[in-house]
Amino acid sequence: MTERGPSLSAEHGRSAVQARALLRGALAAGLSLGSVAVLVVVLWISSPDPDSSPGEAFHAAAGLWLLAHGAELIRTETLTGAPAPVGVVPLLLTALTVWLVHRAARDVMEPEEGRGAPSAQGAFALVTGGYLLVGTAVALYARGSSLSARPLSLLFPGALVVAGAAAAGVWTASGRPLGPPPSWAPVRLHEAMARSRFARRAEAVGRSAAAGVAVLLGGGALVAAAALVFHAEPVQESFLRLSGDWAGRCAVLLLALALVPNAAVWGAAYGLGPGLALGTASTATPLAFTGAPSLPDFPLLAALPAQGSGTPLNWAVVAVPVTAAVTVAWFTVRRAAPARGEREEAWSLRETALTTALAAAGCAIGAALLAAAAGGPLGTHALARFGPVWWLTGAAALVWTAALAVPVALLLRAWRLRGRTPAEAEAAEAADVAPDGTDKARKPAEGERRKAWRTWWPRRGARPEEPGTEAAPVSVPRPAGPRPADADDEFEAYDFLPIDPWQAKAPSAPATPTESAVPPAGPAPATGPEPAGPAAPLGPAGHGTSS
Numbered sequence: 001m002t003e004r005g006p007s008l009s010a011e012h013g014r015s016a017v018q019a020r021a022l023l024r025g026a027l028a029a030g031l032s033l034g035s036v037a038v039l040v041v042v043l044w045i046s047s048p049d050p051d052s053s054p055g056e057a058f059h060a061a062a063g064l065w066l067l068a069h070g071a072e073l074i075r076t077e078t079l080t081g082a083p084a085p086v087g088v089v090p091l092l093l094t095a096l097t098v099w100l101v102h103r104a105a106r107d108v109m110e111p112e113e114g115r116g117a118p119s120a121q122g123a124f125a126l127v128t129g130g131y132l133l134v135g136t137a138v139a140l141y142a143r144g145s146s147l148s149a150r151p152l153s154l155l156f157p158g159a160l161v162v163a164g165a166a167a168a169g170v171w172t173a174s175g176r177p178l179g180p181p182p183s184w185a186p187v188r189l190h191e192a193m194a195r196s197r198f199a200r201r202a203e204a205v206g207r208s209a210a211a212g213v214a215v216l217l218g219g220g221a222l223v224a225a226a227a228l229v230f231h232a233e234p235v236q237e238s239f240l241r242l243s244g245d246w247a248g249r250c251a252v253l254l255l256a257l258a259l260v261p262n263a264a265v266w267g268a269a270y271g272l273g274p275g276l277a278l279g280t281a282s283t284a285t286p287l288a289f290t291g292a293p294s295l296p297d298f299p300l301l302a303a304l305p306a307q308g309s310g311t312p313l314n315w316a317v318v319a320v321p322v323t324a325a326v327t328v329a330w331f332t333v334r335r336a337a338p339a340r341g342e343r344e345e346a347w348s349l350r351e352t353a354l355t356t357a358l359a360a361a362g363c364a365i366g367a368a369l370l371a372a373a374a375g376g377p378l379g380t381h382a383l384a385r386f387g388p389v390w391w392l393t394g395a396a397a398l399v400w401t402a403a404l405a406v407p408v409a410l411l412l413r414a415w416r417l418r419g420r421t422p423a424e425a426e427a428a429e430a431a432d433v434a435p436d437g438t439d440k441a442r443k444p445a446e447g448e449r450r451k452a453w454r455t456w457w458p459r460r461g462a463r464p465e466e467p468g469t470e471a472a473p474v475s476v477p478r479p480a481g482p483r484p485a486d487a488d489d490e491f492e493a494y495d496f497l498p499i500d501p502w503q504a505k506a507p508s509a510p511a512t513p514t515e516s517a518v519p520p521a522g523p524a525p526a527t528g529p530e531p532a533g534p535a536a537p538l539g540p541a542g543h544g545t546s547s
Contacts, residue, residue, distance in 0.1 A: 017118050018126055021108045025130025025166070028104040032097045033138060036068070037061040039254065046247040056146065062138050063147030068093035069135070070157035070373065071149040086147070087376025088386060091261035094373070098165040101131060105169025120170050128166045132159060178202055200335070204355055208331040209362025212401055215327045216367055219320030220268030221260075227267075227303040238302040256299055262387075263300050265374035268367065269388035271320035272396040277375070277389055278304070279382045286314045294382035321397065325404035328363055332356045332405070333412040346417055349410060356409040360401035368394025 040061035044050055050057075063073050073086040105127045111117040118126065135158070142148050149158075171177075178199050192198045228235055243249050266276055275285030282291030289307045305314060332355050336347040347355070368390045375387020 014116075017116055018122065021118050021123055021126035022130040024104040024108050025101070025127035025132075026134050027130075028100040028127075029131045029134035032068075032100050033062075033065050033134070035096065036065045036093065040064065043247060043251045043254075046250070048245055048247065059142055059145035060147055062142040063145065063149065064090075064093070066135075066139060066142060066149045066154070066158065067147075068097050069161050070094070070153065071139075072153040072376070073147050073149055075147060077146045082380060084379050085150075085377045088259075088262065088378060089373050089376065090255075090258035091265070091373060092258045094161070095261065098161065101127070101162055101165035102169040102172070104131075105166040106173045109170060109173030120174055123173075124163075124166050124170045127169070128163050131162050131166070135159075135162070201351070201355055204332055204335040205358045205362060207335075208328045208356070208359035209366060211331045212324045212328040212359065212363035212405075213366035213370070215324040216268040216272075216320060216363070216397070217261075217264050217370070219271060219317075219323060220266065221264040223267030223271055223317050223320065224260075224263040224300075224303070227305070228300075231303045234302040235299045238297055239299045242297060242299075252299070259300060262374040265370045266388060267317075268320060269371055269374075269393045271317035272367070272393060272400060273318075273321075274389060274392035274396050276304075276387060277385045280385055281382070286310050286317055296378070296383075321400035322404060324363065324397075325360070325401045326408055328359050328401050328405040329356060329409035329412060332359055332409050333416060336409070337413045337416040339416065346413070349413070352409055352413050353406050356406045357402055360398060360405050363401050364394045364398035367397035 037058065040057055041054075044052070044054070044057040052060075067073050067086065067089060070089055074083045075086050076083050078084050105123055108123045108127055109117050109120070117123070135154070139149055139154055178193065239249065239252060242252050270276060270284065270286065273285060275283055277283055278291070278293035278295060282293035283289075284293075284304055287310050289305055289310075293304075295301045295304075332352065336352040336355065338346075371388040371393035372390035375385075375390070377384050378386045
């Protein structure tokens with residue numbers, strides 16, 4: 001099926017590529033929906049006394065799949081008879097959906113043998129369109145059931161989640177480029193993005209912000225795990241009380257696993273300070289647990305702290321945002337001031353502080369988005385608001401990371417750019433190593449001159465090759481250490497000549513080795529009879545050393 005015959009025209013080949021991209025999007029939706037449907041149907045089959053038909057089980061699977069995309073469901077079968085919203089999204093199912101769409105868009109951009117690949121815009125549109133076609137059919141199927149989705153929530157954030165995942169897949173397949181800004185953007189933004197420095201700064205901001213969000217999630221997961229261990233007895237009682245058969249307990253366990261990422265976000269929001277809204281009249285923060293919550297019986301909710309003022313154990317969760325801020329600073333400084341031996345240039349204080357502040361803002365945006373996805377309504381009255389408040393969580397993350405990460409980044413930069421002691425500097429000079437750890441024989445840093453090597457030319461007089469000067473050469477001892485690459489070849493002519501013991505000693509004052517090795521500069525003497533005088537000492541071949 002992947003081979004293309006020689007009779008296939010270019011137009012047909014383009015149509016086949018587009019159909020393949022559309023099919024990849026629909027296949028990603030089918031895999032995601034099938035995963036949820038298999039779990040629901042298996043639990044329905046294994047139930048000892050199911051009180052619903054197979055059609056209702058499939059409707060429940062369709063509603064749960066739509067909920068994984070961020071759509072808000074309406075539950076009609078309630079105790080009071082009034083419809084109740086369900087807006088808490090199981091983030092584990094959302095992660096599965098996003099990964100499948102991302103992989104589909106990324107694989108479409110890779111050309112197969114004998115076929116090309118669509119453009120980036122075409123791949124994004126076709127994969128998104130194929131996925132949304134299946135999503136539209138599922139939404140129409142679930143319409144009118146006990147779990148139906150609000151129409152507006154299918155567009156926002158349901159369709160937006162799919163489009164964002166497809167765009168991320170296309171961007172990854174294209175090499176993660178930073179494309180030009182839109183035409184309506186200011187000229188200064190176009191000029192800034194055209195420079196390579198902008199790409200490096202943007203990459204540093206993205207990496208630092210992602211690292212900060214990851215640390216927040218990891219710290220929140222540790223907070224949730226510690227709460228479950230500390231409240232192990234009420235958690236176990238809640239788990240056993242919800243169902244008496246193993247099929248029902250498996251269903252509760254699977255639902256709790258699907259909400260584990262939500263619990264990590266709840267723990268991060270609790271550590272940041274705003275805490276969790278447990279209804280319209282109750283809030284849990286590290287400082288205090290106020291109000292009377294009306295919570296359903298669920299194992300994850302049984303691990304909440306006790307009501308009343310917080311204890312030092314509750315206050316210890318501030319280590320989560322502090323660690324996230326230090327992580328943001330560290331990832332920024334790794335690019336702002338590289339380690340010795342890898343350092344070409346260090347960013348200025350202003351650039352380091354600005355990049356760290358932008359990374360803190362990115363971390364705050366990520367925390368706000370996760371808080372918005374991890375919470376939502378569970379009812380109409382007391383549980384109309386459940387989970388962290390997204391704007392409070394984002395504001396707290398911005399304050400924590402910006403207030404701590406910027407000064408920590410500046411301190412880390414100063415520490416990584418610290419100088420050496422005089423003894424270490426002398427040892428580095430003797431070993432021909434620059435103070436920043438680089439080899440002097442290699443290309444020096446920009447704007448720096450070679451100061452460690454002192455020229456062997458004397459202070460008096462000028463170099464013989466300079467025009468208009470006639471200075472007699474003077475012997476100067478050669479400095480210790482390896483010779484630089486820019487030294488002249490005439491250096492060897494000024495070295496000392498060896499004097500063997502068998503050489504005769506002249507009756508007059510012997511000439512210096514330099515004077516005997518190199519004739520003085522100036523016009524050649526006129527030819528004539530040699531003046532009388534003492535004989536010059538003979539060398540091993542019978543020639544005078546002055547010749």
